[in-house]
Amino acid sequence: MNDLPMSDLAGLLRSATCPACGHHIAVPFLTSPPQPLATLAWPESEAEARGLPRLTLDFVRCVDCGHVFNAAFDYAAAPYRSKPNRMFNRGGGWSKHLERVRRLIMARLPKKPVVVEIGHGDGSFLTGLAAARPAGRYIGFDPHGRQDSDRPNLEFRRELFKADDEFPSVRPDLIVTRHVLEHLTNPLAFIQSLSFAASWLKRGTIVYLEVPCVDRAIEAGRTVDFYYEHNSQFTTMSFRRMLRRSGARIDFVGHGYDGEVVFGFVRLEGERRQAEIAAEARRYDGGARRAQDVIADQLQALVDQGKKVAVWGGTGKSAAFMHRYGVDAKRFPLVVDSDQDKVDTFVPGTGQAIRHATWLKDHPVDVVIIPPQWRARDIIAEMADRGIHPGTVLIEHKGRLIDYFRATHPYRPARPHRPAKRA
Ligand SMILES: [Zn+2]
Incomplete structure (x- = not known):
């Protein structure tokens, strides 16, 4: 049974990842003064032997599987290059x-x-x-x-x-x-x-x-x-x-x-x-790579058609969208946010000044891009409250920008609940 007094816990608990099982908690097992390599050094003179660097031995024990390991080990300090690692004996x-x-x-x-x-x-x-x-x-x-x-x-x-x-x-x-x-x-x-x-x-x-x-x-x-x-x-x-x-x-x-x-x-x-998990990751990665080209083309098409475009949100997911798809300040200078704290700051990386959402009421745009899809419903309601009615709202879905109101996607308001008729 555990006969350690409770007060010893503070010095007992070490955070170190077990090489055998991956558990993260260990306890001290053996501390020695620093020692030179024991088998791999092969010094060729007494002076070299005495002068070998001393390495830290800080052996701890995983509390979950009992593995013992040197928490201070550095693979680079064990030179397997030229010297053989002679193992056991020929007995x-x-x-x-x-x-x-x-x-x-x-x-x-x-x-x-x-x-x-x-x-x-x-x-x-x-x-x-x-x-x-x-x-x-x-x-x-x-x-x-x-x-x-x-x-x-x-x-x-x-x-x-x-x-x-x-x-x-x-x-x-x-x-x-x-x-x-x-x-x-x-x-x-x-x-x-x-x-x-x-x-x-x-x-x-x-x-x-x-x-x-x-x-x-x-x-x-x-x-x-x-x-x-x-x-x-x-x-x-x-x-x-x-x-x-x-x-x-x-x-x-x-x-x-x-x-x-x-x-x-x-x-x-x-x-x-x-x-299966790896295959899913590959599909996702492949889809995201294809989307990069598709969405870049769609954004350029908006520019070519002379559309006035605003991006809703200048930080977090919206900033990530702008970074990934190259939404630069030259082609897309207008970024708005309804969070007063973000107004008059700048989009990290791309540099657009963030204006308050009400700007869109006095300066109407053709297209609003809402990068955080799952907030689109609330943002559209907020725009309506503020009297902002862009012709098109775009969100990113399955590798392309789609029309929030016309395309099929999971972010539209659910239909009002209708009670089933009684039989
Ligand atoms: Zn372990």
Whole structure:
């Protein structure tokens, strides 16, 4: 049970976004004096070693999933450029773990698989898979990894795997990523990007993920696991939570090497909802781009026809309308507003002086454009009260300017309610 006194809450609560689950509240976990890089520095002299920059370790723990992370981590301070990130050891226990993982992967692969490894390092794991099922195609992505391959079905690329570029062209059946996520600033976003790509391409893909697990380190009070390069430290719970938040279906989660490693298989089945939302966004964006030309042409046509035009409103939505469609002060000098506070100020960006709406009574115009469609009804009533009767009122609807009184749109007053006749 929670045995902390209530008065400790103020120092306990930290606002920091969890890399595994996206939760925003964490608590202090381990503060150390600043330390140099622990694995990536490879100093070549005593002086260089002693002079390495000290980096801030501010490990906090997500209160929702138990993930441990360095809130002060800066990816730019971890130089993966030229120095290898040497991982674990070649001991017997580790080999057993790798053999087991290979078997689990093989059991999930089709006869002629396309396999991608993200962060292949020295390439040995992917080479092992390629040897075990030579009919497949194997591609490693690692900006700092091995480059040369001695097998025709195995390719190492010194580049990052980007879901939007590589997913459509490579179309992997399986993606392997081992001991990579704990180095990323945002591992959840990385898996979500794979999940979204699968959704968009309607493609089922299996992903194998493996990271160090700090369950035992926390239980045993170990501190040596928490150094700068491992900014993101998974517990079994935070690993599972990340996978669930990714939109993938969890197939299997297990531990290796006496519980020091947690791994899992997920199936990216392509959550249709995400593809549908993205498709809707594309339709909206495409429509808005087309509208830009259509409405610009309509505005120019008003100028060409010699119409006197006023824009109602000089700030907010009306200003946004003028900015988007290039309603410049030269062609459209007249902007009115019934809000006295706005009168005698100027439209941001385009510079028209804002006049009071009553100006239109003494200086009638042919056309009033009302950018805030949903207020058009009230504004038209207000104009009528003030004795302003423009020939045409235009509003923007579905990518063009339409005639408020004659066109079909949802902003006209509802018909007066008529009670149904009694039967
Ligand atoms: Zn979390």
